[in-house]
Amino acid sequence: MTRLQKLLVAAIALELAGLCFWWRRYSRPGALPPVDWSACMIEDTVASEIRGMESRLQFNDPSGWAELGATYRAFGLFPQAEYCYRQVDKLSPKDRSYLYYWAECADLMGRTRAATKRYRQVIDAKLSVPLGLQTIQYCWLNIGQDRLREENVPAAMDALRQAPDIPKAKFLLARVLIRSGRAKEAIALLDDLLRDSPGVIEYNQMKSWAEDELGDQDAAQEFYERSLRSRQELSKSDPTYQEVLERRKSMGSQSWHEKSLQLETQGKLQDALEWSRKAVQAFWAEDRAQELARLELLTGHPKEAIALAEECVNRVGASAKTLDIIGVASVQLGDRARAQRVWEQAIELEPTPNLYGKLAELRRLADDALGAARYRSLEQYQTGKDAWLNNDLTAAREHLEKAVALYDGHPHTWFYLGETRRFLGDIPGAKAAYRRCLQINPDHGRALRAWERLNQESRK
Template identity: 30%
Template sequence: MKQQTSRPFATHSGLHSMLLASLLCVAGSLAFAQGSPSASRFYEDALQRYEKKDYAGSVIQLKNALKENPNNLPVQLLLGKALLENGDVAAAEVAFNEALRLGVNRAEVVERLGQAMVAQGKQLTMLAHPALQTAGLPNGLQLRMHLLRAGAQADLGQIAPALQSINQARQLDSSAPDVWLAEVPIRIRSKSFAEALQAVDRALTIAPNMAEAHYQKGSILHVQGDLPGATAAYARALQLEPNHVEALIAQIGLHLDFNRLDDAARDVASLQRVSPKEPRGSYFKALLAERKGQVPQAQAALREVTSLLDPVPMSFMRYRSQLLMLNGLAHHGLNEPEKARQYLEAFLRTQPNSPVTRLLARIYLSTGSVNEAATLLENYLKNQPGDGLASNLLGSVYIAQGKHARAATLMQQTLKSQDLPEYRTTLGMSLLGAGQTASALAELEAAYKKDPKQLAAAIVLAQLYLREGQPAKGLALVQTLVNQQPANAGLQNLLGSAHAQNGDPKAARAAFEKAAQLSPDLTQAQLNLARLDLDARALDAAEQRLTNVLKTNPRDTDALADMARVADLRGKTAEAQTWLEKARDNSGPRELRWNLALIDLHLRAGRPEQALAEAKIAQGKSSDNITGLLLYSRAQLAMGDAMGARGTLGRATRLADFDADLQVEIASQQLAAQNLDGAYYSLDKALTGQPDSLPAQVLMARVELQRGEVAKAEQRARNIVQKYPRRAVGHTLLGDLALAQNKPGPALEAFRKAHATEPSSGSTLRLMQTLETQGNDKSAQETALQRLRQTPRDTNVLHALASLHARAGRPAEAAKSYQSLLSFQPQDVPALNNLANVQIKLGDKTALQTAEKAHGLAPANALVIDTLGWAHHHFGQQDKALSLLRDARLREPSNPEIRYHLAKVLAQSGRRSEAQEELREAMKTGRPFEGAQEAAELLKTLN
């Protein structure tokens, strides 16, 4: 349920208040009813009830009187008045017409009869009704009838006739404030705010203490966004007339806008006391209950609204846009989107530029009508470009459509007008979708810092921390969210993911189990538990969990894909392929995840032809889908078909138009296809569409460097440094440029600046690499240690430090770093493999155990198999070593180190000729490898 309060409620927008707005009080007693004494007593009692505003009781007594004499004129007239006051407008019209038939002077009924007809949506009939023409009426009544006709004409969109009717009223009495106030709603509707203010100021000159005039001025200021001015005007109206319904309603809206709940509750109580059947009072009551977390009370109040408004004929509602909006909001709050949609669409036909557009767009989104939501919001923002909330929603719609660059551009423009945390959240989401992770992270951090209640920002931010090598930070944030909402199953599930990435599978399992306990239907928790089983190589347990998920939903594509992983880990590639094909076939028509997974499976299995065939299936899902085209080009590249990839990417470039993010992705693949000119063309389009696109600027600088345009690349890099002084990427580019020009000193200085500006795993690794290359091993080591003192769980840096120690001939230090890394990530196969290698050098027999663990996690990895075979060789188990090393060599024959290891074991086993052949092939590659000198010496001895 979303409150819409950025515009004030227009005068006469509620049913009850609309019907009563211009009724006169009963002035004097009507003639006594003719007939029996009992009829007279019924009439007198009815009159007293009417004067006490007991309209329902009055109607009962009058009907009793009519049973005795249906042609009693005073009874029919009073009955019409009582029915009108009680909201029964159709019956009131009948009673007034009966009074006319019985001979009442039309001056006694025309105003009320006209109101009853308008309340039923009979504006055209009222305007043409012979008895309701103004000629011959007393001046005061004639004036009021001109104003009533003006309102009906305005309802019908007849603005010029409406203003003419108002002018006719003014000719009768220009000193009456009502003849000026009647113009205000018409001028507001046509956005003629200057004329509206002139009219209301004229009324205030005539009647400075008229509450209605101050209310009307407040409504103009409210629409114009002058909230302080509107607040003061509404307060003045209520000071003059504490029971002014419209001013009360407007003031409640402002209280809610500024979260002044106690003030709002006080005014809602006053409103319901003054006008108990006012549907807006019930709606406000629902809003207050919702904000206090009182869901049942909120729902009950919304039912009050719909019970009051659903029976009202649409013929009347169509002229009362605020009633349409109100009932639409109520049905929306009751989770009745189709009913809400009906009323809100009708409302927007009368008020096309209303902020209610935002709510209808949300309903479209919730029912899958994404394109309709986009069109609705785009048209609205053409007329209301300053509506940040609508821009924010359109940004979300663009994200749902996959138009991340458009979403980012829109939100960046919106933030220039108003910096709200929810806008930064949407910007962060769009940047993330566009692949600009660092920028997305910064925006989401800013949103969460500004408003810790931005749950969406906090959740995505935590996920980013986990994904981007900051698991401790992610865990801390998720734990904070869970502490705030311990019964939130989704957050418990996220907590499990955070623990898993922090290397604590026990805590992860506990959190996932808690999530499953809180919400047994939460499939994601079950899937995560299955993935923990997979990580622990508990394949049977994982398979059982996944089977249970598939019993409930046989088409759950994530479960099907995880079953593929079970099969893959068991070495059953064909079965894994079958599961992934099921996932693909049960996915949406535009879902490409499982096509991508199948391509990966085929490529890992050395089946590039099948990978390409699968890529064609993906493209077939949508021939003009850019994602599909990019996937197809990757498969072509895997097949070595660079020319074919260039053609596919050329088509993608045309389809991407000036979308900067898509063009950057295309350019990256063009570079992989060795099409430097194609990459340059894509980036030029990207920068034409979005000159400030940082990813495009960065990649263009790298392309210019490869094209030999060093001066251009350097100037672009310096511009990036100047424009983004808090980002590392510009300094990194300058470092790369310096290296390309063989300027090691400036390169090192640039990488130091990059690291100081925006320290990260990436900047640390780049600086370490440069220092090591320049022979400054000690500084490289200190750079890593400094990062680890600040971020001890940075596994990327731990890995790099361990490798640095290993290359420098410090196996003991390397082993220590790898062990530290594995305490956080016990399933890290490269770390296990490398640790086993340094343990071999140290003569540590636990190398076998370490290598076995790596092999258990990655049984098809040639490097892992080689390490295990090499360990068996070093510790005297030559038969096992030979079997494993032959396996490794067959999987990766181009690896000279694996060939050397196999040759070493072959030579010791007496297979000299075979050993010679392996060594010759290893030396032919020309690739440097550890043990190359020993390999050359061994070959000499064998010759």
């Protein structure tokens, strides 16, 4: 081939490359994947806003595609979101955060290999978007979870080890190690997690299992008991989920509901009521109806509040919050008997100090001193139990001792008082509390086990 021919071939190749680049960047994409709105659990106002975004889209604008993709993703339309991110990729934008979101969409559709490919792009490019310095470690966490879904444990462990600063990655690795017969390695990871977050239920449960695997029954029992007085749960969602929630709040009737909440904090109750009513009329949801009922109460409309609460019961069943609203409205209407009935029903669903306090006040107004004292005792018991579940043992003991001083016939109060005293090192006090619990209810299983354990320890 002559020199001239070589130059001509090179020129043609460059021209073809430029043509391909131009076509890739400026060619109009095909139609968006259709959405069957009738089959979606998406309200009409949101669907209308999304259709508006589609109609305004500029096909060569990467930010427009990214915004539409984020909206699709927020409402679970993952094939449509993936299509948008593919168009963003063709336009080669400077902001490459779309790669992580694209990978998430593939994950959420069960396409783990496609997801891993995108996460690898983020890792190879050393990107710090969208999650800052931890972006790459979150990619490794997600790759590890994908390998676990595929039951490829060795590859999962390798990936999870690449995310040492992500608590969830450490936790998953510890769980895999325990199941692989390597509990000693798992304990080192769990100790790190518990050092930073001692109140997480799952960490304490896992540490108990690991100690049990190693044959240390005392340590296993200790961490099992810690898990019982813990409330904090390990977050299961990706950090980007907060973006999803914020986007949902900004669209459709949910934005009206959020506006109502904001107006209420500003003391503009009538305006808040109007926006709340508008949100409920557009799309009924239990939390919205409860909020509207509460605003009706605050603006002096108890009958309207009861009607809204009863609709909640008819649609989705009773909840403590809904029944509480009916109780408050009933008191405002002078029907204390109904208030007592619904508050007692609410306690069966979700006992709270607030509900016990309201029942105590009703009994006081009825000149029932014994009934009032019993409910005040249960109010203190529930407050103490809440403190116990938050591992605040000093506060728990204070409230539980107040509870038994008001009424000493509730076995659970004595049991939790016994547990609290035992954890605080007051063994004689713990024995006295367990003994009283068993006098009231000889078949209280946890009290029987605790009593037996203390007796065994005293014989050692």
